[in-house]
Amino acid sequence: MDLQHLRLLLVQGNEPYRYGMESGTLTAEQLTVLEGLTTWGFQLQEVGVLGCATDEIYDDILDTGVRVIGSGLPDTNEPIPRQLADFCPTHLVIDVPDPALFRWATRQQVHCIGMFRDNLREPGLRQRWDNYQLSKALNHARVDWVGGLGIEQCESLAQIGVLRNKLIPWDWPPSNRAESFEPKQLKVRPDPLQLIYVGPLFSTRGIGDLLVATAQLKAQGWNIHLKLVGQGDRQRFEIQAKRLQLDHVEFIDHVPDHSLVYLIRQADLVVMPSRHESPENSNAILNHCLQAHTPILASDHPMFAGSLSHGVNAMIFPAGNARALSQSVAYLLNHPETYAKLSAASQSSWQSLQLPVNWLSLLEHWLQGTIADQQWLQQYALSALLYQGRSASLVQA
Structure with missing residues (x-):
């Protein structure tokens, strides 16, 4: 031609x-x-x-x-x-x-x-x-x-x-590629514990559940620093965080794509708490999380089923259940070998998702x-x- x-x-x-x-x-x-x-x-x-x-x-x-x-x-x-x-x-x-x-x-x-x-x-x-x-x-x-x-x-x-x-x-x-980063080991009782969420800030995405779970972890003595990256109902969740007496919730409107994987890498855990009614489309975010080797806690949203498996490359909890989310966090913090296993599985998981x-x-x-x-x-x-x-x-x- x-x-x-x-x-x-x-x-x-x-x-x-x-x-x-x-x-x-x-x-x-x-x-x-x-x-x-x-x-x-x-x-x-x-x-x-x-x-x-x-x-x-x-x-x-x-x-x-x-x-x-x-x-x-x-x-x-x-x-x-x-x-x-x-x-x-x-x-x-x-x-x-x-x-x-x-x-x-x-x-x-x-x-x-x-x-x-x-x-x-x-x-x-x-x-x-x-x-x-x-x-x-x-x-x-x-x-x-x-x-x-x-x-x-x-x-x-x-x-x-x-x-x-x-x-x-x-x-x-x-x-970025997953092999660019080494698997992570859990710090000895990280202080503060760095949690991160990336995506739209709406209740259907489980942001309210994440805030409640953070408050529950705080009540157990954990010093939590939560970063919420995205846009949406920010004012609503700022009010909820204040009512829950959460002092270290950071709202970030936007992070350039080339910097996002490094921000996720800095966190100890990444949370994807979407409820079932949310029209989930987090492939790009999931790719960044797996590249960063930061262990993932995800809800049992159907759209995660083909990519994430409980205990293999993520911790899965029932969507909308803040207590189960906080318990999953606590489990990983008390089982550093599981934390390391999930982080190490990120590379093969990332490769399997590439088209x-x-x-x-x-x-x-x-x-x-x-x-x-x-x-x-x-x-x-x-x-x-x-x-x-x-x-x-x-x-x-």
Whole structure:
């Protein structure tokens, strides 16, 4: 294939790269995308990013050579931006679950793939209809592949009707590797005991349960320093911590991705206390925890079942049970050999969770489009034997 005549456009909800490059606030994932597009910009006729929901209309070229386009439309529910047609793409990478975008691409005979990062919304009557329309559009023969961030997301897409032999689970290239860190040993009665939680701050995530468990440990004589990293109902939990007379609860709104694994590494224990009603999607956080070799205490949320096993690579407690959580902490503190065992298991656990396809490799093999590239992609479709065991555990959960 003559790549010099290809015009590649990434379509996503917003377009963070223009502002992010100016302010230096691009995340690790955004840098991965931008670096990939920049590399392809040297080989293709033109490479661009279209933000379907931006506050202003613009059409600029970054210093990297990537063209960035803002629609000026308030949200992604608006009609297809006219800038999409103006770009005259030959290849589209669509990160918006909007069937109209895929129908436009198939009508225009533009090669396209879905590369979704966000989960589908919770199903309601209207959402079921939207999901049906989306699956119908994605199953069209002119949509080459549908990539989903992780096996869980691909299973969600399969459940709404997307063909399993068209779905490819992918992940971001890891910024750190588990073998970069040594397994940890429990300090002799650590003072203070460092606990950390990373994720949204909502009651369904078990933050209230974690605070109660911390108070119970304090009553047993433990000096606890709890770090809650994330955004959400912060004020509510600040009030709860004050009522529980917890003096050392630190709220951190945001930690850069490249620094998060080191923050988790500093902690003695990491807690993932989500209740069952929480739409859990903590793969990225779990990866960081396993990389850091910090032992994990996790609830028995179904979405953890395929990754974490009690006494093997984590301590599992009943979701919503603060007493069981505090008892699990106390058990690890009184059994340093179990602590060391869980930490040592992190490396093999992390390796087992890594997917063979990442954002860059999926894009590369799709654009090259040779028979060998097609075979490479086919072997990593959700229907492949490679994923059957992991997919089955997710469906059962």
